[in-house]
Amino acid sequence: MTSIARTVIVNSTRLPRKVFSVFVELEGMYRNMVEQLTMYAVSSGITSFTRLKALKYRELRKQYPHLPSHYAYTACQDASTRAKSFLKLKKKGLTDREYPEIRNVTIWLDDHLWKTNSLTSISIATHKGWVVVKFEPHKQYWKYISREWRLASEAKIKLDKRNRQLIIYLVFMKEVDVYKPRGYLPVDVNENSVALLVDGVVYLFETGMERLVLGYYYRRKSIQEKYDKLYGVNSRVRRKTMRKLKERNRKQDIKWKLANIIVRVAYEKQYTVVLEKLGKNPAGNMIKRIKDEQLRHRIYQASFKGIQKAIEEKARELGVPVFYVDPKYTSKTCPIHKSQITYDNGSRIGKCSIGGELWHRDVVACWNLFYRALGGDGSSAPSPRGLLPVDGSPVPLGSTATHDPTVVKKPLWARWKSLDAMRDHKPIQTSI
Numbered sequence: 001m002t003s004i005a006r007t008v009i010v011n012s013t014r015l016p017r018k019v020f021s022v023f024v025e026l027e028g029m030y031r032n033m034v035e036q037l038t039m040y041a042v043s044s045g046i047t048s049f050t051r052l053k054a055l056k057y058r059e060l061r062k063q064y065p066h067l068p069s070h071y072a073y074t075a076c077q078d079a080s081t082r083a084k085s086f087l088k089l090k091k092k093g094l095t096d097r098e099y100p101e102i103r104n105v106t107i108w109l110d111d112h113l114w115k116t117n118s119l120t121s122i123s124i125a126t127h128k129g130w131v132v133v134k135f136e137p138h139k140q141y142w143k144y145i146s147r148e149w150r151l152a153s154e155a156k157i158k159l160d161k162r163n164r165q166l167i168i169y170l171v172f173m174k175e176v177d178v179y180k181p182r183g184y185l186p187v188d189v190n191e192n193s194v195a196l197l198v199d200g201v202v203y204l205f206e207t208g209m210e211r212l213v214l215g216y217y218y219r220r221k222s223i224q225e226k227y228d229k230l231y232g233v234n235s236r237v238r239r240k241t242m243r244k245l246k247e248r249n250r251k252q253d254i255k256w257k258l259a260n261i262i263v264r265v266a267y268e269k270q271y272t273v274v275l276e277k278l279g280k281n282p283a284g285n286m287i288k289r290i291k292d293e294q295l296r297h298r299i300y301q302a303s304f305k306g307i308q309k310a311i312e313e314k315a316r317e318l319g320v321p322v323f324y325v326d327p328k329y330t331s332k333t334c335p336i337h338k339s340q341i342t343y344d345n346g347s348r349i350g351k352c353s354i355g356g357e358l359w360h361r362d363v364v365a366c367w368n369l370f371y372r373a374l375g376g377d378g379s380s381a382p383s384p385r386g387l388l389p390v391d392g393s394p395v396p397l398g399s400t401a402t403h404d405p406t407v408v409k410k411p412l413w414a415r416w417k418s419l420d421a422m423r424d425h426k427p428i429q430t431s432i
Contacts, residue, residue, distance in 0.1 A: 008171075034105060047080060124157065133166055202403075254414075363404065
């Protein structure tokens with residue numbers, strides 16, 4: 001059994017000026033505490049919350065006697081997190097500053113500083129006493145409430161001074177049982193597609209990530225050329241125009257919809273999701289020998305790791321196990337003959353150097369991930385014995401076959417939440 005947490009953001013109703021001024025004062029005091037603590041922690045090299053609290057708690061209580069004492073606790077937690085992150089960057093040489101700059105402040109609350117009154121309101125402890133704040137629930141909030149998620153004891157609030165609202169960060173917790181898997185579901189992530197091997201059939205979900213990335217690349221370039229000459233590099237007009245671009249939102253939509261489909265299939269079949277072990281910076285390793293600026297940008301923005309993280313997060317919600325294998329040569333080795341596959345002129349169709357069969361690059365990768373997962377992860381999935389293919393067309397992966405994926409176009413998978421629903425709705429393209 002594992003415990004998972006999800007953060008849901010809700011906005012409060014518009015607060016009266018008198019009530020909102022209380023939170024403005026509270027934010028000012030909390031900001032001062034965090035700034036003092038962060039500078040002290042960085043100069044002293046402290047990254048431990050308990051040590052920082054032991055050294056500075058009494059001083060903070062004397063400085064802010066009218067503030068609830070637990071704000072000193074949460075400010076120490078906030079500051080230690082900032083100091084730890086800053087010192088890590090400084091150690092890697094990624095910052096030239098002596099101290100971190102505290103720009104945005106989110107007030108951390110523990111179980112002594114807030115409590116729920118109802119499903120649509122909370123009470124927050126301030127220097128003026130307890131203040132009741134009503135918030136506006138939305139679909140996502142009700143989804144977590146109705147599915148038996150429980151509220152954690154921690155929460156955060158941030159001030160929206162333009163609209164006189166509080167932005168409330170609520171954390172939901174849930175205990176999930178991880179099942180014993182009965183098989184494997186290999187997933188191969190590429191720039192323009194995500195391949196999925198389901199019971200011997202490889203489905204290729206087209207994402208169109210290259211076109212999306214390049215489209216926004218040229219849009220940003222044209223905005224920069226236009227506004228840099230007129231208003232300067234750091235102009236407000238340029239920043240405002242750049243914020244209107246929705247590249248991040250569109251990419252996030254692709255990631256989470258694909259992750260939802262993949263994890264649902266694994267959960268229904270009680271399979272383990274098999275992913276490539278990409279490392280911390282896969283894009284950085286890919287572009288080492290690439291000089292083309294546009295291609296380097298595409299690889300960095302292709303979200304190989306991002307799609308995997310989305311799958312991991314969805315898998316935790318349903319208790320789906322995730323297994324990682326070495327991705328080395330998965331798309332270049334024939335799964336039947338263990339020989340090299342040759343690709344001509346950048347084609348995704350290659351030929352086995354021994355058997356002569358034609359392979360699609362993503363199909364090869366999925367089958368090799370599958371066989372590497374069969375090497376053993378302690379599950380009850382079938383062993384490799386009896387499953388390894390042999391030569392001959394009557395059997396799966398026969399040497400005389402042409403191995404193509406089943407292509408699923410983006411307009412189709414983007415509308416449906418499961419593979420079965422897509423099959424029932426419209427025939428899927430079975431050749432490339």
